[in-house]
Amino acid sequence: SQTIHQWPATLVQPVGSPLSLECTVEGTSNPNLYWYRQAAGRGLQLLFYSVGIGQISSEVPQNLSASRPQDRQFILSSKKLLLSDSGFYLCAWSVQRNQPQHFGDGTRLSIL
Amino acid sequence: GQQVMQIPQYQHVQEGEDFTTYCNSSTTLSNIQWYKQRPGGHPVFLIQLVKSGEVKKQKRLTFQFGEAKKNSSLHITATQTTDVGTYFCAGRRDSGYSTLTFGKGTMLLVSP
Numbered sequence: 001s002q003t004i005h006q007w008p009a010t011l012v013q014p015v016g017s018p019l020s021l022e023c024t025v026e027g028t029s030n031p032n033l034y035w036y037r038q039a040a041g042r043g044l045q046l047l048f049y050s051v052g053i054g055q056i057s058s059e060v061p062q063n064l065s066a067s068r069p070q071d072r073q074f075i076l077s078s079k080k081l082l083l084s085d086s087g088f089y090l091c092a093w094s095v096q097r098n099q100p101q102h103f104g105d106g107t108r109l110s111i112l
Numbered sequence: 113g114q115q116v117m118q119i120p121q122y123q124h125v126q127e128g129e130d131f132t133t134y135c136n137s138s139t140t141l142s143n144i145q146w147y148k149q150r151p152g153g154h155p156v157f158l159i160q161l162v163k164s165g166e167v168k169k170q171k172r173l174t175f176q177f178g179e180a181k182k183n184s185s186l187h188i189t190a191t192q193t194t195d196v197g198t199y200f201c202a203g204r205r206d207s208g209y210s211t212l213t214f215g216k217g218t219m220l221l222v223s224p
Contacts, residue, residue, distance in 0.1 A: 034211075043216035044155070044200065059211070090154055097211060098204055100145055100157040 002027035006091045006104030014112055019064075019078040021107050023091030026072065031093040033074040034101060035066055038088040050074060051097070086111045116203050118215035126223050131188040133218035135201035142204050144177055144184045145212065150197040191222045 006023045013019060025031050035047040046059045048066035056066050063082060067075045074091060088108050092101040115138045125131055135144065143162045147155040159168055161177035161184060168175045174187045184203075188195055198217040204210055 042198070042219075044202075044214040046211060046214075049211055098143060100160055101155075101202075101212065102157065103154040106154050 002093075002102065004091065004093055004102055004104045006107060008107055009105060010108045010110075012110045012112060013081050015083055016080050019076070019081050019085070019109070021076040021089055021091075021109075023074045023076075023104055024072055025074075025093045028072070028093070028095070030071060031095065032097050032099075033068060034092040034094075035074065035076050036090040036092065038090060038106075039086075044090070048076070049097075081111050083111050085109065116201060116213045116215040118201055118218055120218055121216065122219045122221075124221040124223065125191050127193060128190050131191050131195070131220055133186050133199050133201075133220075135184045135186075135203070135215050137182045137203050137213075139205050140181050142181075144181075144201055144203045146175060146184075146186055147200045147202065147214075148197050149200065149217070153197075155200060188220075191220070193222050193224055196220060196222050 003026045033050045036044045037047055038044050048056055048058055050056050050068045053068055053071055064078050086109055088106050090106045091104040094101045117136045119134050123131060143160055145160045146158040148158055149155045159175050161175055164181050165179045166177040172189045176185045184201055186199055198219045200214050200217045202212040202214040204212050
């Protein structure tokens with residue numbers, strides 16, 4: 001069966017520090033991968049999605065970036081975190097873009 | 113861009129009462145998906161509706177997709193405390209290459 005792993009579960013970082021969140025999927029090939037941010041426990045904002053290795057689409061301009069170095073690995077990064085980057089970051093995968101998405105457990109990021 | 117609106121934002125019911133959340137899109141959707149997020153957890157896929165006027169049931173949950181494929185609803189009969197959480201709808205535009213757009217969710221609180 002397919003599983004999705006996301007880490008770390010929680011992270012506290014100072015303003016201006018770099019960020020790297022990792023997500024891996026097991027049990028499937030060539031998944032569509034997504035990064036979302038959920039602020040204040042409410043709506044899901046799509047940040048990036050990828051349909052294949054090295055293919056990244058950005059939905060919103062920001063100081064975050066994403067990379068997909070391997071088929072089942074998706075990384076969210078920042079060179080310098082802002083206070084506004086605080087939130088709950090969720091990685092998800094789907095077989096195809098119009099198919100159900102399966103979410104990881106998320107990373108709660110606090111910027112101090 | 114595509115917008116998916118959900119109402120109400122929040123509802124507090126007594127156990128045994130019914131609950132309904134509504135989802136409306138500014139554009140015609142190819143499909144609509146519903147997710148549930150328990151407090152502190154991640155969104156979990158519930159169901160997908162594809163056909164105009166489609167109705168699907170999962171035990172006490174009834175999902176409907178409007179005839180015009182621009183709105184949907186989730187109805188819970190006789191709520192239980194286990195129904196607590198935030199319910200999200202997510203739809204994809206019925207043309208071109210687009211990703212899922214999530215509504216802001218309806219937070220349901222059930223008192224025993």
